[in-house]
Amino acid sequence: MNGSQKVNASDIEKLVKAGQAGDRKSFDELVRLYQQRTMQVAVKMLGNADEAAEAVQAGFVKAYMSIGKLKEPKRFEVWLLRIVTNTAISQRRAAKRRAERIKIADCYEDNKAVSPVDKSVTEELKEAITTAMLKLSKKEAKAIALFGLKDLSQGQVARIMGCSVEAVRWHVFRARQKLKALLKEHL
Amino acid sequence: MACVSRKAEVEGIAKRASIMKEGKEKIDLLFERNAEEQLTGVDWNELNAAISSRLDQAQKSKTSVRKYPTVFKIAAGIAAAAVVFITVTVKTEKPADVQLDKGISAVVKFIDKKGSASIEIKRPSGKSQVMVDIGSSQRKVARCDVEIIDLNGGLRKGSDEAAWIIISRPEPVLADNGVSRYNADLIYLF
Numbered sequence: 020m021n022g023s024q025k026v027n028a029s030d031i032e033k034l035v036k037a038g039q040a041g042d043r044k045s046f047d048e049l050v051r052l053y054q055q056r057t058m059q060v061a062v063k064m065l066g067n068a069d070e071a072a073e074a075v076q077a078g079f080v081k082a083y084m085s086i087g088k089l090k091e092p093k094r095f096e097v098w099l100l101r102i103v104t105n106t107a108i109s110q111r112r113a114a115k116r117r118a119e120r121i122k123i124a125d126c127y128e129d130n131k132a133v134s135p136v137d138k139s140v141t142e143e144l145k146e147a148i149t150t151a152m153l154k155l156s157k158k159e160a161k162a163i164a165l166f167g168l169k170d171l172s173q174g175q176v177a178r179i180m181g182c183s184v185e186a187v188r189w190h191v192f193r194a195r196q197k198l199k200a201l202l203k204e205h206l
Numbered sequence: 207m208a209c210v211s212r213k214a215e216v217e218g219i220a221k222r223a224s225i226m227k228e229g230k231e232k233i234d235l236l237f238e239r240n241a242e243e244q245l246t247g248v249d250w251n252e253l254n255a256a257i258s259s260r261l262d263q264a265q266k267s268k269t270s271v272r273k274y275p276t277v278f279k280i281a282a283g284i285a286a287a288a289v290v291f292i293t294v295t296v297k298t299e300k301p302a303d304v305q306l307d308k309g310i311s312a313v314v315k316f317i318d319k320k321g322s323a324s325i326e327i328k329r330p331s332g333k334s335q336v337m338v339d340i341g342s343s344q345r346k347v348a349r350c351d352v353e354i355i356d357l358n359g360g361l362r363k364g365s366d367e368a369a370w371i372i373i374s375r376p377e378p379v380l381a382d383n384g385v386s387r388y389n390a391d392l393i394y395l396f
Contacts, residue, residue: 043265050257058245058253063237068244072253079257080264141243148240167234195233206232 026052028093035092038083046086050079053096056168057103063164064107066149074110078103094178100171101179104161111153111160144205151201155194158182162190163198 031052037045057078061071081102089098152160158180165176166187177184199206 043261046261047258050261051254054250054253054257055245058248059241062241062244066240066244068248071244072248072256075253076257076260080260083261083264084268141240144236144240145244148237163237167238198233198237202233202236205236 031095032092035086035089035095038086039089039092046083049095049099053099054079056096057099060100060164060168061103061107063167064104064152064160065111066152067145070110070149071107074107075103077110078106081106097175097178100165101181104165104179107164108157108160147202147205151198154201155197156190158186158190159194159197162187163194166191 031049034045034049034052038049054075057075058068058071061074061078062068065071065074078099082099089095091098155163161180162176165171165179166173168176173184173187177187180187180190182190
């Protein structure tokens with residue numbers, strides 16, 4: 020499933036409440052449901068899967084440690100995405116300094132048919148996006164990563180970022196302008 | 207002619223809008239493409255296992271904190287009690303109150319906390335200022351001159367040998383019975 024399947028909101032709420040009561044299995048289920056979604060956001064923010072996986076892991080640990088503080092279980096997703104985006108933001112600066120990276124995702128399977136040319140182009144794009152994202156402000160990076168996410172309304176993005184919808188739109192606009200300039204060779 | 211011009215203008219605007227839109231879409235598509243490609247190779251089971259492992263570690267630390275709250279409470283209690291005890295001890299270890307009644311002399315021994323009497327001494331002999339509580343009934347502080355009397359042939363530098371000092375009132379007090387000033391002074395031993 021890996022988060023791709025639709026889950027009833029009340030089921031999520033039940034899982035969150037159980038997780039708050041200390042039920043580890045319920046939290047594991049939440050991890051399974053949201054790992055893909057959180058990875059989507061983290062990859063957009065960080066540009067590569069390895070860094071994103073690290074941010075997601077750290078984000079879930081933070082969420083686990085503080086799930087008791089979540090007052091509205093029905094807003095788990097917004098709360099979780101806020102944690103993960105904040106973690107990714109913290110990680111952006113440390114990304115280059117990190118000596119040991121957890122190799123969760125080798126982006127390309129060995130047996131996958133990718134030509135060396137295609138692979139180098141993809142790697143180049145990955146590096147270019149990673150570098151470009153580092154040049155955005157925190158809010159711009161969050162906004163551009165969250166804005167295009169499926170099933171996430173602009174209002175929810177605003178709640179995650181703790182600002183108004185108009186502000187989100189402005190940050191997205193600014194981020195796009197900057198990225199267009201920074202990535203013009205790839206457009 | 208005007209109609210053609212208007213049409214060209216509209217087309218230009220539409221074209222610019224289209225380019226802008228295209229630019230935005232290209233950026234978004236570029237991001238989408240990169241994200242999709244990055245996520246394609248992710249082993250979700252492996253990621254799940256890694257998260258689970260991290261959660262196990264977190265759970266252990268969480269549990270250990272929960273497991274020993276009593277120990278922490280007891281330790282905190284002992285620490286608080288120790289602080290209270292030390293505070294009380296320090297406060298009660300004042301030099302003994304003395305009455306500076308006229309014509310009365312007294313010998314007072316400082317217990318441990320010499321500093322609590324705020325005595326400043328210039329060794330090996332000399333005069334200094336001292337603040338002393340001059341009695342529980344009066345509860346006022348007198349500024350006195352301190353004179354060290356070297357009874358043991360002089361204190362060795364840095365030693366803690368006992369020495370006598372005389373604390374006299376700023377204004378010499380002559381006893382009614384005519385005793386000398388020194389009889390009315392207070393002698394401290396420390």
